[in-house]
Amino acid sequence: MDEALLRGLIPGVLTILVRRGADFAAAEDAVQDALVEAVRVWPVDPPQDPKGWLVTVAWRKFLDVVRADTARRRREDHFTEEPVTGPAVDDTLQLYFLCAHPSLTPASAVALTLRAVGGLTTRQIARAYLVPEATMAQRISRAKRTVAGVEGASARVRRGAGVEAPSGLGQPNTGAEAPSGRAGPGAGGRFDRPGGVATVLRVLYLVFNEGYSGDIDLAAEAVRLTRQLAAQVDHPEVAGLLALMLLHHARRAARTASDGSLVPLAEQDRGRWDTRSIAEGVGILQAALARDRLGEFQAQAAIAALHADAPTAEETDWVQIVEWYDELTRLTDSPVVRLNRAVAVGEADGPRAGLAALSALDDSLPRHTAVAAYLHERDGDLAKAARLYAEGAHQAPNLAERDHLTRRAARLNARGCR
Amino acid sequence: MAKYLLLKHYRGAPASVNCTPMDQWSPDEISAHVGYMNDFAARLEKTGEYVDSQALAPEGTWVRYDGEGRPPVTDGPFAETKDLIAGWMIIDVDSHERALQLAGELSAAPGADGEPIHEWLELRPFLGEHPTITE
Numbered sequence: 215m216d217e218a219l220l221r222g223l224i225p226g227v228l229t230i231l232v233r234r235g236a237d238f239a240a241a242e243d244a245v246q247d248a249l250v251e252a253v254r255v256w257p258v259d260p261p262q263d264p265k266g267w268l269v270t271v272a273w274r275k276f277l278d279v280v281r282a283d284t285a286r287r288r289r290e291d292h293f294t295e296e297p298v299t300g301p302a303v304d305d306t307l308q309l310y311f312l313c314a315h316p317s318l319t320p321a322s323a324v325a326l327t328l329r330a331v332g333g334l335t336t337r338q339i340a341r342a343y344l345v346p347e348a349t350m351a352q353r354i355s356r357a358k359r360t361v362a363g364v365e366g367a368s369a370r371v372r373r374g375a376g377v378e379a380p381s382g383l384g385q386p387n388t389g390a391e392a393p394s395g396r397a398g399p400g401a402g403g404r405f406d407r408p409g410g411v412a413t414v415l416r417v418l419y420l421v422f423n424e425g426y427s428g429d430i431d432l433a434a435e436a437v438r439l440t441r442q443l444a445a446q447v448d449h450p451e452v453a454g455l456l457a458l459m460l461l462h463h464a465r466r467a468a469r470t471a472s473d474g475s476l477v478p479l480a481e482q483d484r485g486r487w488d489t490r491s492i493a494e495g496v497g498i499l500q501a502a503l504a505r506d507r508l509g510e511f512q513a514q515a516a517i518a519a520l521h522a523d524a525p526t527a528e529e530t531d532w533v534q535i536v537e538w539y540d541e542l543t544r545l546t547d548s549p550v551v552r553l554n555r556a557v558a559v560g561e562a563d564g565p566r567a568g569l570a571a572l573s574a575l576d577d578s579l580p581r582h583t584a585v586a587a588y589l590h591e592r593d594g595d596l597a598k599a600a601r602l603y604a605e606g607a608h609q610a611p612n613l614a615e616r617d618h619l620t621r622r623a624a625r626l627n628a629r630g631c632r
Numbered sequence: 633m634a635k636y637l638l639l640k641h642y643r644g645a646p647a648s649v650n651c652t653p654m655d656q657w658s659p660d661e662i663s664a665h666v667g668y669m670n671d672f673a674a675r676l677e678k679t680g681e682y683v684d685s686q687a688l689a690p691e692g693t694w695v696r697y698d699g700e701g702r703p704p705v706t707d708g709p710f711a712e713t714k715d716l717i718a719g720w721m722i723i724d725v726d727s728h729e730r731a732l733q734l735a736g737e738l739s740a741a742p743g744a745d746g747e748p749i750h751e752w753l754e755l756r757p758f759l760g761e762h763p764t765i766t767e
Contacts, residue, residue, distance in 0.1 A: 319726050321633045322680070343633065345683050345724050353680025424762075474761075612760045 219264065220252065221333035225306035227268045228330060236276050238312070239358040242330065244279065248272035306331055307446045310439075313357075314414040317364055322357035323417045324424075329354050331442075332435055342430045411447065415455050415511065418443070422459050437463055444498075453502035454512030460495035461518035464488040476618040480527035492522045513542045532562035549579050557585055565593035583609060584619055591626065600626035635683060635724045636731040638738060639754035642690050644715030649750030650743045657744050665749075668741040676723060676734070685721035692716070722758075731755055 224245060231241035248271040252264075261267035313327040325343075328334045340350035422436035440456045468482040477483075499515045517538045524530040539555035542548075552575055560568020568589045575582065587602035603623035610616035654662065676682035698705040721738070725731050735755045743749035 321724075321726050324633075325680075343724070344635075345680075349677060349680050349682050349724070352678050356678070356680060610759075612762060614761060616759065 220249065223265050223268055224249070224333035225309050225331050226265060227272055229306055229309055230269050231272055231276060232308070234273070236273075237362050238330075239355070239362055240276060240279060241272075242358065244272045244276035247275040306442065310414050310443055312361055314417045315361055315364055316413055317360055318357055320417070320420055322353055322360070323413075324420050325350060325353045326357040326361070327417050327439070328421065328432075328435065331439055334430060334435070338430050342424065342432055411449055411451060414443065415440075415451060419455060419459075419511075422462075433459075433463060433466070450502040450505045450507045451509040451511050453498050454509055454515050457495040457499035457502065458511050458515035458518055460491050460498070461515060461522050464491035464495065464522065470614070474614065475621070476614045478618075479521060484525070487522065492519075495519065496522070508541065508545070510542065510545050513538055513545060517542075530561070532558055536562045549575060553579055553582060553585055557588070560589045560592065565589045569593065580609070580611060581606070584615075587619070587622070591622075596626050596629065633724050633726060634728070634731075635722060635758040636735075637754075637756045637758065638721045638723065638735050639756065640718040640720065640751070641754065642716035642718045645752040645754065648743070648752065650745075650747050651749075652744035654743070661742065661744060661746060664742045664746060669738070672738055672741075673721065681723050681725050681730075681734070683722035683724050685719065687719035688717055690716055690718070728757075731757075 227248070228241055228245050231244060232238060236244065245268070248268050251271055252268060256264075309331050310327070313330050314323050318326065325339055328339050328342075329336065336351050336354060337347050339354075340347040343350065418436050418440050421439070422433050424432040437456075437459050440452070440459055444452045444456045465479075465482065465487050467488070468484070468486040469477055471477055495515065496519050499512065499519055502512050503516070517535055520531050520535050520538070536555065536558045539551060539558050542551045543555060553572070556568050556571035556575065559571045569586070572582070572586060572589065577583070577586075583602050584606035587599045587606050590596075590602060591599035600623050603619050603626065607616050607619035607623060610619055654665075657665070673682060673685055693706050696705045723731065723734055725734065732755065735753050739751050739753050740748040741751070743751075
């Protein structure tokens with residue numbers, strides 16, 4: 215049995231059940247039951263239409279559960295008569311928005327997205343996040359309950375004509391606007407207050423940045439899901455995030471040495487970059503930029519594209535990168551962006567200019583010390599650089615970075631610059 | 633999400649505010665204390681924030697490599713000064729603020745007279761392997 219095929223069908227089946235009126239948690243249980251049956255039956259008796267088969271079986275499972283309520287059953291049996299309709303492509307869109315609902319914490323949103331949209335098992339998600347399966351199961355079921363509560367509230371609001379949405383549900387979405395076109399959230403009517411595109415993208419980027427551990431490569435999973443979303447939502451920031459992920463992902467093999475240590479961008483073996491992925495990312499980005507609706511992810515992707523485009527580190531177009539950082543600062547005003555900008559200024563206009571840009575920033579920012587160390591090293595003040603690298607290592611948020619900075623400090627110290 | 637270690641000390645931490653030693657509590661007070669910690673863990677499991685917890689024996693042994701072909705040296709001249717870890721809990725939470733909040737709650741476990749112990753807990757973030765991509 216083709217497990218990938220089966221997994222790809224889950225979100226669509228789930229969406230159909232929810233659209234027919236099943237609440238999210240019950241629909242999910244029913245789909246799981248149907249999958250178990252598929253694993254049992256398909257090897258002997260493969261269906262002609264796997265998705266239709268799953269919908270029929272899952273719906274029957276769902277009805278079995280609600281059978282006690284005869285009035286409801288009559289209503290739901292009526293729906294059973296409906297054929298599976300609509301293009302397959304927008305089936306999962308509502309799920310993306312539901313799973314990224316603003317009422318969920320980021321961790322719950324990520325877990326629910328991987329479960330419902332990605333079709334991963336609870337065990338796989340638990341392994342990827344290094345938590346017990348029981349913990350992850352609770353995280354997911356809580357998220358489902360939260361979402362079910364939201365659905366119920368929206369439904370009640372819809373029934374009461376003219377009643378405003380309760381606070382918390384009717385909040386305007388921050389960030390990018392909702393997608394345009396027929397496939398937008400709310401088109402199905404049921405999830406009329408889902409998270410905005412910006413929230414969905416943030417969840418997907420969180421997944422991407424989790425990297426990988428064990429048997430599930432979350433970065434690849436995030437690329438897959440974002441690709442799927444981009445096929446359904448016509449929005450430049452979705453394209454921007456997809457381009458950004460592809461461009462980052464393309465350099466992954468070169469980013470770490472065989473012993474797991476970090477290799478900085480300037481020292482990476484560019485022959486190990488995935489040129490096909492880079493070309494795809496650049497193409498998607500260019501199409502997005504051409505629409506003249508700039509957003510954070512497109513700007514970040516533009517910077518990544520300029521790095522990917524340089525045949526050698528020396529040939530990097532730092533002047534243009536600084537310009538993109540200026541755009542990003544305008545869009546986000548994030549201190550982290552300003553910190554990265556200081557590095558770029560240091561490359562474009564020399565380390566003194568970089569240090570001047572850095573001096574305007576709060577030195578308690580994460581990685582501030584590491585950046586200062588680098589700029590002082592380039593400026594030739596090796597003793598100060600060594601001291602700052604050691605200090606930066608002490609503050610590093612992860613092992614790879616700590617080891618990297620410790621090595622830098624050690625290398626300078628070994629040259630007798632104390 | 634980020635993982636944190638909540639470390640309980642037998643010795644090495646500053647004294648608790650409500651510092652009557654456990655062997656001088658009433659049995660009910662001990663049950664209340666243990667029950668509080670179990671409830672705390674169970675609640676974190678439900679919120680999806682629980683990872684692990686373990687208690688440790690107070691007697692530990694210091695061990696050191698002592699050269700090729702020799703048995704490791706055990707214990708040292710440090711017996712009276714070493715910091716003793718009573719146990720730990722590992723949580724996986726959305727923010728440092730949440731970790732602080734939970735550590736505060738755990739420190740409020742009841743002791744003598746049913747009053748909170750106000751025990752000092754050490755809160756240490758885990759270092760992950762993989763950096764987020766920032767280049």
